Amino acid sequence: MQQIRRTIQATFVITLALLLVGGVVFVVGQAAGLVAGQGAWLAFFNEFFKPGMCIMASVCAVAGFLLSYNKTQDADVKQKAAAQ
Numbered sequence: 001m002q003q004i005r006r007t008i009q010a011t012f013v014i015t016l017a018l019l020l021v022g023g024v025v026f027v028v029g030q031a032a033g034l035v036a037g038q039g040a041w042l043a044f045f046n047e048f049f050k051p052g053m054c055i056m057a058s059v060c061a062v063a064g065f066l067l068s069y070n071k072t073q074d075a076d077v078k079q080k081a082a083a084q
Contacts, residue, residue: 005067012063019056022049
């Protein structure tokens with residue numbers, strides 16, 4: 001069970017880091033496209049960065065949910081053990 005939790009934690013941390021870096025690249029790239037007046041740059045970032053970021057956000061959200069679910073379950077088990 002600990003190995004699964006570590007795997008989910010690693011997945012959460014990696015996808016969160018990639019999502020944050022991707023978001024910075026996306027925003028800076030689109031801002032540069034706006035400043036330079038290059039509509040093609042905006043389309044490029046929308047076509048190539050946005051889908052990957054959406055997938056990473058989804059994976060990160062599911063991993064975060066699973067981590068919070070396990071913590072709640074662990075707290076319930078500890079609480080029941082303390083009551084006995």
